Amino acid sequence: xxxxxxxxxxxxxxxxxxxxxxxxxxxxxxxxxxxxxxxxxxxxxxxxxxxxxxxxxxxxxxxxxxxxxxxxxxxxxxxxxxxxxxxxxxxxxxxxxxxxxxxxxxxxxxxxxxxxxxxxxxxxxxxxxxxxxxxxxxxxxxxxxxxxxxxxxxxxxxxxxxxxxxxxxxxxxxxxxxxxxxxxxxxxxxxxxxxxxxxxxxxxxxxxxxxxxxxxxxxxxxxxxxxxxxxxxxxxxxxxxxxxxxxxxxxxxxxxxxxxxxxxxxxxxxxxxxxxxxxxxxxxxxxxxxxxxxxxxxxxxxxxxxxxxxxxxxxxx
Amino acid sequence: xxxxxxxxxxxxxxxxxxxxxxxxxxxxxxxxxxxxxxxxxxxxxxxxxxxxxxxxxxxxxxxxxxxxxxxxxxxxxxxxxxxxxxxxxxxxxxxxxxxxxxxxxxxxxxxxxxxxxxxxxxxxxxxxxxxxxxxxxxxxxxxxxxxxxxxxxxxxxxxxxxxxxxxxxxxxxxxxxxxxxxxxxxxxxxxxxxxxxxxxxxxxxxxxxxxxxxxxxxxxxxxxxxxxxxxxxxxxxxxxxxxxxxxxxxxxxxxxxxxxxxxxxxxxxxxxxxxxxxxxxxxxxxxxxxxxxxxxxxxxxxxxxxxxxxxxxxxxx
Numbered sequence: 001x002x003x004x005x006x007x008x009x010x011x012x013x014x015x016x017x018x019x020x021x022x023x024x025x026x027x028x029x030x031x032x033x034x035x036x037x038x039x040x041x042x043x044x045x046x047x048x049x050x051x052x053x054x055x056x057x058x059x060x061x062x063x064x065x066x067x068x069x070x071x072x073x074x075x076x077x078x079x080x081x082x083x084x085x086x087x088x089x090x091x092x093x094x095x096x097x098x099x100x101x102x103x104x105x106x107x108x109x110x111x112x113x114x115x116x117x118x119x120x121x122x123x124x125x126x127x128x129x130x131x132x133x134x135x136x137x138x139x140x141x142x143x144x145x146x147x148x149x150x151x152x153x154x155x156x157x158x159x160x161x162x163x164x165x166x167x168x169x170x171x172x173x174x175x176x177x178x179x180x181x182x183x184x185x186x187x188x189x190x191x192x193x194x195x196x197x198x199x200x201x202x203x204x205x206x207x208x209x210x211x212x213x214x215x216x217x218x219x220x221x222x223x224x225x226x227x228x229x230x231x232x233x234x235x236x237x238x239x240x241x242x243x244x245x246x247x248x249x250x251x252x253x254x255x256x257x258x259x260x261x262x263x264x265x266x267x268x269x270x271x272x273x274x275x276x277x278x279x280x281x282x283x284x285x286x287x288x289x290x291x292x293x294x295x296x297x298x299x300x301x302x303x304x305x306x307x308x309x310x311x312x313x314x315x316x317x
Numbered sequence: 318x319x320x321x322x323x324x325x326x327x328x329x330x331x332x333x334x335x336x337x338x339x340x341x342x343x344x345x346x347x348x349x350x351x352x353x354x355x356x357x358x359x360x361x362x363x364x365x366x367x368x369x370x371x372x373x374x375x376x377x378x379x380x381x382x383x384x385x386x387x388x389x390x391x392x393x394x395x396x397x398x399x400x401x402x403x404x405x406x407x408x409x410x411x412x413x414x415x416x417x418x419x420x421x422x423x424x425x426x427x428x429x430x431x432x433x434x435x436x437x438x439x440x441x442x443x444x445x446x447x448x449x450x451x452x453x454x455x456x457x458x459x460x461x462x463x464x465x466x467x468x469x470x471x472x473x474x475x476x477x478x479x480x481x482x483x484x485x486x487x488x489x490x491x492x493x494x495x496x497x498x499x500x501x502x503x504x505x506x507x508x509x510x511x512x513x514x515x516x517x518x519x520x521x522x523x524x525x526x527x528x529x530x531x532x533x534x535x536x537x538x539x540x541x542x543x544x545x546x547x548x549x550x551x552x553x554x555x556x557x558x559x560x561x562x563x564x565x566x567x568x569x570x571x572x573x574x575x576x577x578x579x580x581x582x583x584x585x586x587x588x589x590x591x592x593x594x595x596x597x598x599x600x601x602x603x604x605x606x607x608x609x610x611x612x613x614x615x616x617x618x619x620x621x622x623x624x625x626x627x628x629x630x631x632x633x634x
Contacts (some may be wrong), residue, residue: 004511187620218573219579222542225543251616261506296568303503
């Protein structure tokens with residue numbers, strides 16, 4: 001079985017980031033039981049990789065104060081790969097204790113965004129990563145790296161390709177074999193995706209690259225198309241499009257998982273997930289947060305769900 | 318100057334369909350002066366091709382009752398190419414009288430959608446087209462063809478490639494040199510775009526193919542990417558995403574012009590338009606219809622519009 005589009009991989013892997021990236025952006029704390037039910041429904045829909053929570057200070061990020069409880073609900077699922085965002089050694093200790101499969105360490109490719117996001121210089125971030133790598137050593141917990149603002153910085157504008165390549169090399173030197181390029185504020189474009197993916201394939205050939213896009217400027221799935229055209233297999237997405245863009249009040253954020261799956265399945269790329277079940281999960285996410293999510297397929301349904309001729313008005317093509 | 322993405326054309330042409338396709342979907346009549354001001358602002362933004370109105374029965378479609386007045390405001394603009402939708406001989410007479418550059422004739426590739434949309438069989442539609450072609454002969458007014466439901470039918474489901482090819486051949490036999498594939502209800506996918514574009518390039522090589530996508534299932538710009546990868550230069554779009562999907566209450570419709578232009582410019586494809594001016598036009602369209610439009614770039618702005626570090630909260634990548 002091959003994909004229907006030249007260059008596309010036959011199979012793609014999705015890491016669901018809604019429970020962490022999405023729910024962390026919500027203004028209020030989402031009940032632990034609701035989080036667990038959402039992850040369970042996503043597991044039932046066939047997803048197997050989750051950025052499930054974040055081991056951060058409950059004072060700074062109260063939304064993630066139940067990180068250990070959420071992990072406890074799923075740590076015995078042998079078929080699920082669970083990661084958590086870890087900002088520092090204290091978070092790493094908690095994440096290892098909680099039984100994550102991998103810790104996601106993150107820094108921005110631009111200095112000012114790193115400063116704003118984690119209140120320290122990039123060099124200080126990497127010093128901290130070295131300490132966490134020592135803690136992880138021998139525990140069986142892997143390290144993954146996320147490069148925020150990999151396609152542009154809301155404060156500085158363009159982000160040099162070299163900064164991204166250097167950061168990927170630094171991650172690889174810490175032993176990471178999985179690196180995500182984060183389109184933190186929706187500045188990725190297909191041309192930048194192709195440029196950066198090709199450069200990383202040359203610079204860190206043993207590393208699996210994952211792509212995480214925001215639909216802030218409408219081109220999230222066009223960027224995924226660009227990644228697929230380069231053979232990239234791994235994407236991060238958020239059910240229903242959970243998680244907004246902190247920079248633009250009316251703008252949307254993460255690419256919705258079910259919209260990405262729709263694109264993949266229609267392109268002949270297998271994902272192991274069930275689109276109808278994902279649509280139901282997206283509706284569940286809407287109920288949990290109590291407002292409309294930006295996902296499109298969750299509203300329109302799969303393309304071959306036919307309508308009754310009596311049910312619609314038309315408007316001349 | 319070449320594009321930044323292999324296979325993409327160096328330059329693309331956009332036909333703005335918001336004044337017709339968009340405003341015709343509005344529940345209320347938009348004042349003629351507002352329509353004219355919107356088209357003027359789009360001209361000022363650099364757009365040069367417009368599906369500007371529809372010569373239909375004012376009883377059936379009151380939104381377009383001012384077709385002749387809107388045409389009169391722009392018919393002397395030598396640098397603008399103005400088309401109008403024409404459903405029958407009466408409309409054709411009015412369109413020719415009003416001075417359109419081309420009449421757009423339309424039929425669906427699926428029988429049941431044609432029946433629902435224009436209340437006649439496809440064969441009857443084509444018989445009418447023959448009469449209109451005779452009327453147009455010698456007037457200098459060109460004919461263009463639109464194939465609705467070219468990627469799927471909301472009533473029948475899949476639409477056979479052969480039906481689309483046959484319809485394109487029939488249009489070509491009527492002398493048409495410009496045919497639009499219409500994604501009437503958001504059922505286009507990149508794989509279908511590639512398949513149909515390649516088939517038409519072989520079947521009607523002298524015809525320019527234009528693509529018209531809806532973002533109903535989130536993949537409108539991914540479909541445009543697929544078209545661009547095949548070298549297709551001509552796209553239809555609607556400012557701000559004016560025009561909904563009559564089949565799905567919460568779903569979006571036409572691909573927003575400014576989002577498409579953003580994708581094109583960032584891919585190194587010239588359009589002759591000014592993105593900032595288009596964003597202003599999209600805001601104008603929002604004011605005219607009095608509600609939020611689905612365009613994304615109009616909310617987020619161009620990607621290198623940097624923010625102040627004091628103006629934002631962040632959420633750890």
